[in-house]
Amino acid sequence: MPIEFDFGESLYEGRVGFRLRTALKRVAMNTSAHCDLSVIVNEFLHLPVLQKEVIEALNVKPNGIYVDATYGRGGHAAEILSRLDKHGRVFALDRDPEAILAARRRFGNDPRFSATQLRFSMIGQFIESQRLTGQVNGILFDLGMSSVQLDDPERGFSFQHDGPLDMRMDPASGVSAAHWINSASDREIAKVLRDFGEERYAKRIAQAIINERQREPIDTTLRLAGIVARAVPTREPGKHPATRTFLAIRLFVNAELEELQAALPQTLGLLALGGRLVVISFHSLEDRIVKRFMREQARGEALPARLPVRSEELKPRLKLVGKPVRASEAEVQRNVRARSAILRVAERVGGECA
Numbered sequence: 589m590p591i592e593f594d595f596g597e598s599l600y601e602g603r604v605g606f607r608l609r610t611a612l613k614r615v616a617m618n619t620s621a622h623c624d625l626s627v628i629v630n631e632f633l634h635l636p637v638l639q640k641e642v643i644e645a646l647n648v649k650p651n652g653i654y655v656d657a658t659y660g661r662g663g664h665a666a667e668i669l670s671r672l673d674k675h676g677r678v679f680a681l682d683r684d685p686e687a688i689l690a691a692r693r694r695f696g697n698d699p700r701f702s703a704t705q706l707r708f709s710m711i712g713q714f715i716e717s718q719r720l721t722g723q724v725n726g727i728l729f730d731l732g733m734s735s736v737q738l739d740d741p742e743r744g745f746s747f748q749h750d751g752p753l754d755m756r757m758d759p760a761s762g763v764s765a766a767h768w769i770n771s772a773s774d775r776e777i778a779k780v781l782r783d784f785g786e787e788r789y790a791k792r793i794a795q796a797i798i799n800e801r802q803r804e805p806i807d808t809t810l811r812l813a814g815i816v817a818r819a820v821p822t823r824e825p826g827k828h829p830a831t832r833t834f835l836a837i838r839l840f841v842n843a844e845l846e847e848l849q850a851a852l853p854q855t856l857g858l859l860a861l862g863g864r865l866v867v868i869s870f871h872s873l874e875d876r877i878v879k880r881f882m883r884e885q886a887r888g889e890a891l892p893a894r895l896p897v898r899s900e901e902l903k904p905r906l907k908l909v910g911k912p913v914r915a916s917e918a919e920v921q922r923n924v925r926a927r928s929a930i931l932r933v934a935e936r937v938g939g940e941c942a
């Protein structure tokens with residue numbers, strides 16, 4: 589039975605139209621050896637953020653070694669691979685088993701590519717196991733979750749679709765959001781909402797959660813979103829009232845900030861001289877960690893202020909490259925996820941690692 593598509597003319601226009609036409613062509617012609625409709629549609633729906641800027645920032649060399657620490661659906665990895673010759677390598681990591689499955693389906697036959705399910709806080713051990721410590725030309729972190737994770741109700745990240753309240757990027761490790769929210773104390777919940785969501789109504793929301801879960805456990809995304817919406821007395825323009833709560837719980841359940849804090853210092857020992865560290869953050873807590881790390885490493889040793897030392901004696905390990913980059917208006921129009929993205933880039937320079 590032939591598949592018929594009727595999306596109307598406008599969808600076929602512009603960049604989105606081009607991607608749609610290409611995807612449909614691949615489905616129609618079944619040209620790929622691993623032509624699986626769900627893989628193609630997912631790849632199509634996921635638009636990589638700041639793609640051109642990331643590739644420029646990585647300064648990709650054809651025979652270079654690159655680590656995509658957050659593969660997602662491979663938007664950036666694909667672009668890096670397309671610039672490599674047969675000696676280049678891309679090591680893709682992701683803690684989400686579905687991302688790794690998609691990576692292997694898409695690039696499994698490419699000898700320059702490998703995909704490993706791993707938290708990026710293990711990046712040092714991983715690169716060491718490949719005997720590539722100090723030889724990596726570029727490491728990319730595109731933080732947070734992918735649109736594929738967000739849009740799948742079964743993963744429990746979204747307050748727009750109903751689904752089990754899970755929110756784990758790796759559903760086989762740690763505790764789900766539901767487990768935590770049904771067992772944590774009101775003080776603990778309020779602290780997480782305040783610290784990770786900067787939620788000013790944290791206490792009210794925590795109390796509402798405690799009251800509601802006594803009636804019945806809170807197991808679904810829409811139930812939690814409804815409880816939060818009723819507890820929050822005011823509205824931020826253009827924002828669902830549960831936005832901050834969902835962000836906070838996601839960051840907490842996945843220990844996202846701890847992951848980042850653990851991974852960044854390891855990259856210093858992994859990068860070759862001139863190698864690039866490229867990070868895209870999506871909110872201020874992440875960006876603050878990245879900004880501080882890069883600045884401190886670019887400043888070098890912290891010595892007492894009045895000691896007479898030359899700048900090379902401070903042994904900086906990184907050099908900042910350019911200014912932080914934000915997505916253009918045009919990109920935000922195409923991909924609303926790009927609105928809060930901020931890209932920072934640093935280059936490995938001389939100083940030794942501790």
Ligand SMILES: C[S@@+](CC[C@H](N)C(=O)[O-])C[C@H]1O[C@@H](n2cnc3c(N)ncnc32)[C@H](O)[C@@H]1O
Binds near residue numbers: 659661663684707732
């Ligand atoms: C924004 S998406 C990356 C999108 C990707 N650059 C692309 O173009 O398709 C972030 C990905 O990082 C993964 N991730 C988040 N934190 C991680 C961590 N600590 N370790 C490994 N992967 C992580 C998520 O599972 C998700 O797939």
